[in-house]
Amino acid sequence: MYCNWGWVETARSIFENSRERDVVSWSSMIAGYSQNESPARALSLFREMEVDGVQPNSVTFVSAIDACAGVGALRRGTQLHERVRCLGLDKDVPVATALVNLYGKCGRLEEAEAVFLGMKKKNLLTWTSIAMAYAQNGHGSRSLKLLHGMELQGMKPDGIVFVAILVSCNYAGQMSKGLYYYKLMTQDFGIAPAVEHCGCMVDILGRAGKLEAAEQLINTMKFESSLAWMMLLTACKAHNDTARAARAAEKIFQLEPKNATPYVLLSSVFCAAGSWEAAEETRRRMDGRGVQRLLGRSSIEIGDRVHEFVAASDVLPHHLVGEIFAALEKLGREMQGAGYVPDATAVRLRDVEEGGKENAVPYHSEMLALGLGIVSTPAGTPLRITKNLRMCSDCHIATKFVSKLVHRRISVRDGRRHHHFENGVCSCGDYW
Ligand SMILES: [Zn+2]
Ligand SMILES: [Zn+2]
Structure with missing residues (x-):
């Protein structure tokens, strides 16, 4: 419960003070670190658990593999893959899905694909993981083939799969394909666009320099999305449109007052345009409103x-x-x-x-x-x-x-x- 709330330290102190720890409590704590942006701590706790003589189960392995994906620990991840294979857990759907995700995140498409193809059962998350692996590694066309593969297996692609497809089109710079799949999704499959689709389309249009169309798309959405405005702001940066950038940033300031990114992006738009004064002013506003800077x-x-x-x-x-x-x-x-x-x-x-x-x-x-x-x-x-x-x-x-x-x-x-x-x-x- 505390991990779900993000109170990882509280969870840890309860964990430390418990008299008996079994595989469930260890797994919860490891998952807690993995899901709360502390993958390195998840991995070191996994090691402690083994030193303690507790045998991990499939749930523990999923968290540990996710943690490897989080820090890009390919070697550790490969070792875990070997171990789950020996234990016969590699056919477990969540475990194999975590492996697909790991290899995708580490840029190892061949391995991701091998695990994916070796799975007899797959769930929606599996399809999404492989689609994202293709998309992020610049193999958009393979991601599109997946859509047909899913249909052949009688699975109805859901909104998440379309996110991966749109991401593929986006990274490949294929605006017309992106527009085609967006239409396919909304009209043929009847899927209402969610924040992610909108953000992705704005990015696709923005990349092609269609800033006006991108801004119009956001304004027609039924929801307010800071993600979509962020994409527009990023596009304005690439195309040096300071006026539109300022408009987009103001929207995000309202929607997410504590987010540092729009301030940073806006001030770099001003910098790139040579308006050092405006850039400085933006930074001062950020500090004045107590917004924490991003930590690389x-x-x-x-x-x-x-x-x-x-x-x-x-x-x-x-x-x-x-x-x-x-x-x-x-x-x-x-x-x-x-x-x-x-x-x-x-x-x-x-x-x-x-x-x-x-x-x-x-x-x-x-x-x-x-x-x-x-x-x-x-x-x-x-x-x-x-x-x-x-x-x-x-x-x-x-x-x-x-x-x-x-x-x-x-x-x-x-x-x-x-x-x-x-x-x-x-x-x-x-x-x-
Ligand atoms: Zn690069
Ligand atoms: Zn740098």
Whole structure:
């Protein structure tokens, strides 16, 4: 109950004080961490449980696999996969679904697909997980084939599957297909558009520069959706429409007064337009209203440990911190030699886009994770990083350079999508 309310610490103290702990109490606590944005703690508790000699069951495995998906711990996740296979739990629908989700989130489509195809029974969440895996990894067309697969199996696609389909169209930049499926969903399947569909359509239209149509769509919706306005605001940022951006931001300020994102986005729209005054004013309004800044958080799995970096920390809790900084500085010099010019706007945006204490650490969390990956793995090893927020433009440019300089494949799953960097190029085509 306390975990469901988000009171994880209270739950933990009850858990700590209970005289006897069985697999149910351990599983509840692990699930509590996993569902309350503390996947790293869920994983360490899972380990403690095993040290305590309690055998996990399928429910525990689902939470642990979800936690691996949350921090991008592919290696840990693969080990859990092996264990559930040995225990014969890998045919359990929730367990297999969690595995599909894990592999999808870690950018391993082949594995996700293999688990999916090996399942005799599937539920709606399974279909959604594979569809999202395709969508987020840029294989929209496969996601569309799924729709037909579901129909063949006599399952009626629900609204969530259409979210995945629209996300696919969106990431592939296919506006007309998106409009087609939106119509199919609302007219042929009679599914009323929910907030997610609306948000997705606004994103599709916004990406194509149809800002007017996107704004009209939001205004015709029967509900107020801050998500849809957020998508519009993001699109306004890409297309430098400051007036519309300000309108969208005002809506979100009303709907979600404590959300920092619209302030951050609006002030970066002003920055990009060169209106530094307006950008500053927006930041002051944010602080004046007591809105908490966003905390960037990135993780990287090395060996069987997950390392996490938080943007705002003054002191990095890592024993390799000296080496990480030295490596990043060396790369910085090599990047400049290779033609990287720190763009003044991008650098100012870097400070605007992600909060944290001023000058705490000169790098965003994903760069620190990248630095750790470089200094602690053999040359050429691919690196996988997971980040909670959207990558900023500056880190995105820098990571492209780094992938070329160190000859490594680097994938970053940020708050929006997967980026696969290789030889100086990113799979997102610089739109995210
Ligand atoms: Zn950044
Ligand atoms: Zn990218």
